[in-house]
Amino acid sequence: MNVLEGETRAPLRSYDEAVEWINALIPFGIRPGLDRIHAMMDRLGNPHRRLKFIHVAGTNGKGSSCAFLTGALRESGYAVGTYTSPYITKFTNRFQYNGEDIPESVLLELSNRLYPLVQEIAATELGSPTMFEVSTALAILYYAEVCYPDVVVWETGLGGRMDVTNIVTPVVSLITNVGYDHTDILGDTLEKIAAEKAGIIKPGVPVISCVEQPEVIRIMKNTAAENKSALYLLGEQFTYERGGIHENEQSLLFKGPFREIGLDIGLQGEHQCKNASGAIMVLEVLRQYMAFVLDDEDVKRGFRNTAWAGRMELVSKDPRIVLDGAHNPEGAETLSKSIPEVYRYRKLNLMMGMLANKHHHGYFKHILPIVDTLILTEPDFRRKMDAGALLSLVQELKESIAKPELKVIVEPDWKTALEILKSQTEAEDLGVVSGTLYLISDVRAALLHQTDSEKGW
Structure with a gap:
């Protein structure tokens, strides 16, 4: 499909121009709220409703958890979209399909499709969509209308409740942890920050979390109960035991409500054992309740081979x-x-x-x-x-x-x-x-x- 069909001249002529246009929206800042992303999706026919998402939030560990999930699902034969931020090397890193960046030509086409919508919304009382809102809309278009993954691993940008990624209803949610970050936007107490992160919990959608502080656990439990969502909490429904530690890998034994499984992971530090155990619990829910076919050896290989740039x-x-x-x-x-x-x-x-x-x-x-x-x-x-x-x-x-x-x-x-x-x-x-x-x-x-x-x- 030519996304520019019917237009005489695209306003953006090159990949560099497209990225420059999106980044030029940065001065509009971080403006929590879903009104502008809803306006864009409505005009596009709500393509996000055709996709299966795993929504990932948390203060730290989001990127590594997304990498674990992507690796294990790909090794298991699933086509996987992965939307993450920030990026380490190129703007295209944030939109991946089966481990490959979005092609520059596709990013240009989709940017040109979004360009008139952004101008239209900017002229309303909503104001201009932000850089992250346009990037999120672009990701949805890419996955829903270009590459059609079986599942999208979907990382929040900031917080959860009012983050633009929260426009989706996932099949399962993961909240890695809660700590002090972005306090100017999310609040200056752990309870306030936790309430924002817990905002990704949707009615009836199972949620996995590795949070540890008692006041944060209470908020997770209350929010899950209000939404009638099954909560799988590290230390309660699942645990892990750490094994050998070497310069290139470490091992852990995951113990969940359905079974135990041993893993080797290439990412270092005990925090990566927590991230891996949360990711495994997500996969266990998909396997047990949503008919995902996940062979143990494929999953183990996916975890062992997972790498994440800029983390240890x-x-x-x-x-x-x-x-x-x-x-x-x-x-x-x-x-x-x-x-x-x-x-x-x-x-x-x-x-x-x-x-x-x-x-x-x-x-x-x-x-x-x-x-x-x-x-x-x-x-x-x-x-x-x-x-x-x-x-x-x-x-x-x-x-x-x-x-x-x-x-x-x-x-x-x-x-x-x-x-x-x-x-x-x-x-x-x-x-x-x-x-x-x-x-x-x-x-x-x-x-x-x-x-x-x-x-x-």
């Missing part, structure tokens, strides 16, 4: 450099536990940069105790946090929690900071780059010599 990813061996997009307190806590557990090293050298819209005290409280050399830098992004401001936070905390011999280097230019990290990291040491994924994206492209990196939300 060893990208250089000489010197050893690990990338991890930890950018909030929970992520930093996980990273500070996982690094010493997985790697042996003499000194740990950490390079990090952040966005200015975050509260970073909690990050530093968890990460500083394990660091020997700290290199503070700035991502190449408009909302970057000044490296000097990060230094002020470090100085506040340094005496109480850091190693006495902690060395701190401030280098705003991330490329120069990376060269410093490489020069400071000797054979017995470990270098880590952490913080916003905007920084991780650039550093990853530089270390892997990728020339087509675009990065973005």
Whole structure:
């Protein structure tokens, strides 16, 4: 089908123009609410209603959980769409079908189809759709009218209840965890944030969650009960036992309401055992109640082969450099536990940069105790946090929690900071780059010599 049929001239002439147009909608910001996405879908005939979704929300672990689900379902013979954000390399990364990015030509065609709708809605009292709303509409069109996957693994952008991805009614929902992130939008208490995440729970749709805090568990249970949705909770309906830990993989034994199954996973850290167990519980619900055919060996192979860029990813061996997009307190806590557990090293050298819209005290409280050399830098992004401001936070905390011999280097230019990290990291040491994924994206492209990196939300 030619999505431009009947138009004399497309307003967008190239892939680059299409991406530039979508990204130009960023100034409209994050505007929680579903009115604009509903308006777009109504004009398109509500194509999302023809798709099966697995809706994934949570503070951390969404991307890894989506990767586990995608890998296991693909190995089991299913055609899988995967919609995630942010992206590490190219804008097309966020729209995948069977592990392949949307073709640039298709993205251009679909953008041109959406272009007049966006202009039309922008002229109403609703105002212009945002970048993420247009991206979400594009994903729905791609899956519903171009590639027709059996199931779409569907990651929320921010929160849940008012996130535009919440326009769909999934076959099963997954809420990985709840922590302090985006507090300016989601609320400043765990209860408020949990209520937003729990907003993806739909009437009668089973939900799996790995949340652990008592006040968050209470909200999940209450919301599930209100919606008459079966809730499968880590520690209650399912558990896991962690097995061997090696530099390239770890093992776990999943124990669920229907059976037990052992897995090896390539992603590192105990948090990935939690993510994997949540994903397995999702698959168990699909297998038990929705007639998905999931052979154990296929599922195991899918989990073993799952990789996720920028999450405890060893990208250089000489010197050893690990990338991890930890950018909030929970992520930093996980990273500070996982690094010493997985790697042996003499000194740990950490390079990090952040966005200015975050509260970073909690990050530093968890990460500083394990660091020997700290290199503070700035991502190449408009909302970057000044490296000097990060230094002020470090100085506040340094005496109480850091190693006495902690060395701190401030280098705003991330490329120069990376060269410093490489020069400071000797054979017995470990270098880590952490913080916003905007920084991780650039550093990853530089270390892997990728020339087509675009990065973005």
